[in-house]
Amino acid sequence: MSSLITPGRALVRPARAQTRKRSSWRSSRLPYLVPAALFLAALSLFPLVNLVRMSVSDVTTSTLNGQWDFVGLGNLVRSFQQGSLLPALGHTAVFVLIVTTIGMVGGFAAAVALQRAGRVAGLLLPLMVFIWALPPVVNGSVWKFLLGDAGLINVALEGAGIIHVPLQFLYDEKVALVAISLVNSWAVLPFNALVFRAGILGISPEILEAARIDGASRWQEIVHVIAPSVRSTALVLAVLTIVYGFRSFDFIYVMTKGGPGTATSTLPFLSYQQAFGRYDFGMGAATAVLSVLLVLVLAVVYARSVRSEEEEA
Amino acid sequence: MQIRAMRHGRRRVLAASAILAGLGLLTACSGTTAGGSDKQQTLTVWHYFSAPVQAKVMDDLAATFEKAHPDVSVKNVYVPQNELIQKLTAGVAAKSGPDVLVFDGGTSSTVALAGALTPITDEWKSFPDKGQFPDSVVHSVKGDVYTVQGYVNLLGLWYNADLLKQVGVEPPTTPDAFDAALQKVVAAGHQGLTLSAEPGGDFNAMPWMSTAGFDYADPQADALAAAFDKVRAWTDSGALSKEASTWDLTEPFQAFTAGDVGFSVNGNWQLGTAKKDAKFDYGVLPLPLGSKGKVYLGGEAEGIGAFAKDPKLAWQYLTETFWSADGEITSLKETGTIPARADAATDPALTQDPISSAFAKSIADNGWTYPDPSVPLEKSGDVQVEVGQVWSALVGGQSTPKDLAGGLAAKLKEILG
Numbered sequence: 001m002s003s004l005i006t007p008g009r010a011l012v013r014p015a016r017a018q019t020r021k022r023s024s025w026r027s028s029r030l031p032y033l034v035p036a037a038l039f040l041a042a043l044s045l046f047p048l049v050n051l052v053r054m055s056v057s058d059v060t061t062s063t064l065n066g067q068w069d070f071v072g073l074g075n076l077v078r079s080f081q082q083g084s085l086l087p088a089l090g091h092t093a094v095f096v097l098i099v100t101t102i103g104m105v106g107g108f109a110a111a112v113a114l115q116r117a118g119r120v121a122g123l124l125l126p127l128m129v130f131i132w133a134l135p136p137v138v139n140g141s142v143w144k145f146l147l148g149d150a151g152l153i154n155v156a157l158e159g160a161g162i163i164h165v166p167l168q169f170l171y172d173e174k175v176a177l178v179a180i181s182l183v184n185s186w187a188v189l190p191f192n193a194l195v196f197r198a199g200i201l202g203i204s205p206e207i208l209e210a211a212r213i214d215g216a217s218r219w220q221e222i223v224h225v226i227a228p229s230v231r232s233t234a235l236v237l238a239v240l241t242i243v244y245g246f247r248s249f250d251f252i253y254v255m256t257k258g259g260p261g262t263a264t265s266t267l268p269f270l271s272y273q274q275a276f277g278r279y280d281f282g283m284g285a286a287t288a289v290l291s292v293l294l295v296l297v298l299a300v301v302y303a304r305s306v307r308s309e310e311e312e313a
Numbered sequence: 314m315q316i317r318a319m320r321h322g323r324r325r326v327l328a329a330s331a332i333l334a335g336l337g338l339l340t341a342c343s344g345t346t347a348g349g350s351d352k353q354q355t356l357t358v359w360h361y362f363s364a365p366v367q368a369k370v371m372d373d374l375a376a377t378f379e380k381a382h383p384d385v386s387v388k389n390v391y392v393p394q395n396e397l398i399q400k401l402t403a404g405v406a407a408k409s410g411p412d413v414l415v416f417d418g419g420t421s422s423t424v425a426l427a428g429a430l431t432p433i434t435d436e437w438k439s440f441p442d443k444g445q446f447p448d449s450v451v452h453s454v455k456g457d458v459y460t461v462q463g464y465v466n467l468l469g470l471w472y473n474a475d476l477l478k479q480v481g482v483e484p485p486t487t488p489d490a491f492d493a494a495l496q497k498v499v500a501a502g503h504q505g506l507t508l509s510a511e512p513g514g515d516f517n518a519m520p521w522m523s524t525a526g527f528d529y530a531d532p533q534a535d536a537l538a539a540a541f542d543k544v545r546a547w548t549d550s551g552a553l554s555k556e557a558s559t560w561d562l563t564e565p566f567q568a569f570t571a572g573d574v575g576f577s578v579n580g581n582w583q584l585g586t587a588k589k590d591a592k593f594d595y596g597v598l599p600l601p602l603g604s605k606g607k608v609y610l611g612g613e614a615e616g617i618g619a620f621a622k623d624p625k626l627a628w629q630y631l632t633e634t635f636w637s638a639d640g641e642i643t644s645l646k647e648t649g650t651i652p653a654r655a656d657a658a659t660d661p662a663l664t665q666d667p668i669s670s671a672f673a674k675s676i677a678d679n680g681w682t683y684p685d686p687s688v689p690l691e692k693s694g695d696v697q698v699e700v701g702q703v704w705s706a707l708v709g710g711q712s713t714p715k716d717l718a719g720g721l722a723a724k725l726k727e728i729l730g
Contacts, residue, residue: 060691062426065405149556150568171558171709259512260558260709261702276398278694279423 051292054285061279068282075286079274085287087262088270092291095181095266096245102185103241104234107192112222114193115200128190136187140254143183144170147255170256173263180264184251188244192237199233200226232309239302246295267291354623355386356630359411360613361394366585370647371415374634377643381633385626401429405619412621413630418462418614419516419683421452422690425459431617432457436628442636445654449610449682454690460614463635464650467608467680468520469672470601471569471577471587474594476503480575484598488524491576491601492543495552498575505552507565508578510708515700516609516683517562517578522700524606529687529696529729534722541707541714548710558709580611581672584649597668599675607681612650645669651676688729695728 055075057068079085110128114121131139146152147169154166169179203226211225227234249268252258258265258273265273267287275284358375362368368391375387390411392400397416404410405428416424424430437443437451437458450462470491472484477494480501485491495505509517525540527533547553557565562579569577570590578600587595600608615635617627634640641652642660651672652658663669684693703721706712712720 060426061402061423062428062691064402065428144559149554168555171555173706173709173711176559256559257511257513257561257705259702259705260555261512261706261711263709263711273698276395277698280694 048292051285052289054282055289056286057282059280059282059285061281064281071282073286075280075283076290079270079283079287084262084265084270088265088267088287091177091264092246092266094177095184095248096242098178098181099184099188099245099248100238100241102182103188103192103244104238106185106189107237108196108227108230108234110189110193111196111200112226114197125194128193131187132190132194134187136250137254139187140183140251143251144255147179147183171260173260176256176260177264180251180255183255184245184248187251188241192241195233195237196230199230203229232306235302235305235309239298242298243295246291267294353384353386354626355388356413356623356626357388357390357411358413358415358630359390359392359397359618360415361392361397361417362415363391363393364585366648367582370644373643373647374640377640378630378634382629387630398423398427402427405429408620410618410620412618412623412627414460414616414618415613415635416616418450418452418460418612419514421460421614421616422454422684422693424616425452425454425457426690429619430459431619431621431624432459433461433617433628434458437461440632440636442632442654445638445656446636447653447655449680450614450653452614460616461631461636462610462612462614462653463631463641464612464644464652465610465676465680466580466582466612466650467610467672467675468517468578468580468600469675470598471566471579471583472596472598473569473572473575473591474596476572476575476593482575484596485601486598488601488603492546495547495575496550499550499552504554504568504574505550506547506576506578507560507568507574508553508557508708509560509562509565510557510705511559511561512698512701512705513561514697515685515704516611518700518704519681519685520578520600520602520606520608520679523681524602526605529685529725532722532725532729534719537718537722538715541718544707545710545714548708553708555708555710558705581649581651581669584668587668597671599671599678602679606679608675608679609683609685610676610680611683692728696725699724699728 054068056070056072058071058074059068063069076085114124148154149166153169154163157163157167168175170176207225207229208221211221216224247268248266249272252264252266252269253272256264258269268291271284271287271291273284274287275281278284356378358371360371362371368389371389375389378387379385394417398420401410401414401424410429414424414430421430425432434453434457446461450465451458452460452462470485474484476498477484480497480503482494482497483490485494498505515522521544522537522540525543526536527540528536544553548555565577566579566583566586567590568574569579570587572591572593581597600606602608615631617624617631621627635644636654638652638654638657638660641650641654641657642662644650645652645657645660646662649669649672651669652660652663657663658673663673684697688696699721703717707714707717711717
């Protein structure tokens with residue numbers, strides 16, 4: 001018995017010691033997290049809590065720095081009754097769909113095209129970084145000029161005899177939203193391409209070589225080897241692109257101010273207009289919280305898919 | 314004795330030092346008053362002028378004041394217009410902000426209600442020159458005066474004199490003559506008119522809505538429909554491009570100065586651009602609105618920040634620059650703004666200049682307070698958004714004028730009660 005107990009004790013002691021060591025290591029690590037936690041609380045958590053509080057309160061310019069009366073879902077109901085919320089939701093869905101689809105497919109295609117180092121890649125890659133780094137206000141102003149009646153695109157199309165009257169890119173109510181979505185896609189595409197390219201460069205050259213030896217065509221190589229290999233990258237990028245689409249405001253503000261009428265008013269723009277056009281900060285916050293909730297739903301879906309993927313692996 | 318004398322001497326020195334130190338402390342604590350002490354004082358002025366010509370006016374006014382008050386340094390701080398109200402409201406929470414604020418007069422009530430301005434009711438009442446200013450440029454909230462406009466900006470009808478001569482059209486002064494002129498310009502293969510119709514407010518829509526009899530005091534759909542029919546006819550005939558539905562006030566003037574447009578509805582602040590860019594003879598007329606039409610008197614208002622370090626100095630700055638005859642004439646000469654003061658409005662720089670005097674005539678004939686006094690202050694934002702969106706939709710070709718008018722009238726009745 002004693003012989004059995006003794007080794008047991010011997011086994012328990014190091015385990016306890018190990019736990020103690022780990023916990024002391026953990027406690028020695030914790031202080032290093034304090035600055036980051038404080039920054040996060042001050043710059044993210046506090047504004048977020050305030051935003052939620054504002055979204056359920058009656059807040060106007062005269063009460064902004066005073067007491068906020070609780071109104072529950074009243075702000076959201078008023079926004080709905082005004083008739084601006086549902087159209088903005090629809091516009092946001094179209095906008096996100098176009099930006100995500102083109103951003104993902106275009107980004108992957110560009111990454112595959114620029115996979116191999118060469119003169120073209122050497123020229124295009126810095127250009128893509130430049131486009132990605134351009135401030136949206138500058139980018140949007142340039143595109144507003146290019147898409148105008150007397151802009152380069154219409155002039156070129158007319159010069160080539162393809163059209164006889166200018167295309168109404170930004171002021172036809174059915175086209176304007178698509179046009180701005182395409183400009184946004186163009187802005188997000190370089191980032192996606194660069195991230196995809198990094199993923200593709202991480203694929204072992206032996207795998208690609210083996211596929212070629214087995215007689216795979218370039219298309220088969222892309223579909224059956226490259227695409228599956230960058231699946232996890234694609235998942236992260238998809239979520240980032242969707243979030244980017246959801247919070248896109250700058251291009252709309254610069255190019256159409258939500259017009260003509262309300263044809264390009266998305267949730268972020270509507271939120272801005274309610275807060276700084278109508279000076280109804282409560283209503284603007286409620287719209288912003290709705291956007292955040294929609295993004296959160298997508299984030300949960302993403303987290304689940306990542307977890308199931310890890311479990312499969 | 315010697316020792317005692319030395320002790321007394323030491324005490325005297327110590328007492329004298331203490332008195333001197335005390336005096337120094339008192340001087341430091343007392344601060345400075347305008348023109349009072351040798352200590353340099355800084356006056357912070359927030360504005361949103363990014364155009365060099367407008368920024369120069371700010372610098373010139375600051376230099377004038379600094380010359381008269383060598384102990385004061387004026388610091389002009391540029392804050393982008395779309396960030397101004399956010400920064401001011403955030404400043405209220407932190408109890409900070411500028412000494413003087415120069416900003417859009419149309420948002421005076423919003424900024425005052427946010428608590429970012431000091432009421433100047435008593436100072437204004439006792440201001441000897443207040444009789445020089447029309448009531449329309451004095452902005453009050455709940456009985457208190459908060460801001461005053463030293464000058465006004467308004468819309469007028471810019472015309473391409475060369476093009477009109479070529480087409481055989483006289484510059485129009487009545488609504489009917491204007492429509493006829495547009496038709497002739499378009500028939501001759503030119504663009505008739507440029508204006509701003511982005512969804513940003515009622516500043517650009519009000520002249521045409523009011524000409525048809527629209528009034529916020531009783532928003533009737535019929536009057537709106539008549540106005541909207543007229544504007545839709547302009548886009549249908551090709552006189553006005555639907556592209557204007559996404560234009561701010563800069564873009565239509567750029568199109569006008571390119572030379573192939575007959576008219577542009579734009580402001581007096583474009584004078585510098587016209588001189589620089591237009592390669593043709595041009596002129597300005599009051600908007601052809603008839604007797605009922607209203608032209609908003611826009612422009613920047615000036616006020617004292619709620620947390621001004623020295624409100625008296627801020628008041629002195631405003632009365633000696635923006636609200637003085639000399640200050641207003643400086644602004645007129647450099648940027649074409651129209652002085653609000655009656656005495657400054659008789660200056661030859663205004664009366665003998667055909668462009669500025671046309672705007673001055675429009676003030677007398679059709680000038681109207683901005684925002685419209687019939688709209689309650691707290692509803693002003695809602696009204697601006699609703700009218701701005703419908704104005705943009707109208708020019709953009711959405712829906713029918715009748716439906717847009719009916720929808721807007723119903724909305725306005727709901728908002729205004």
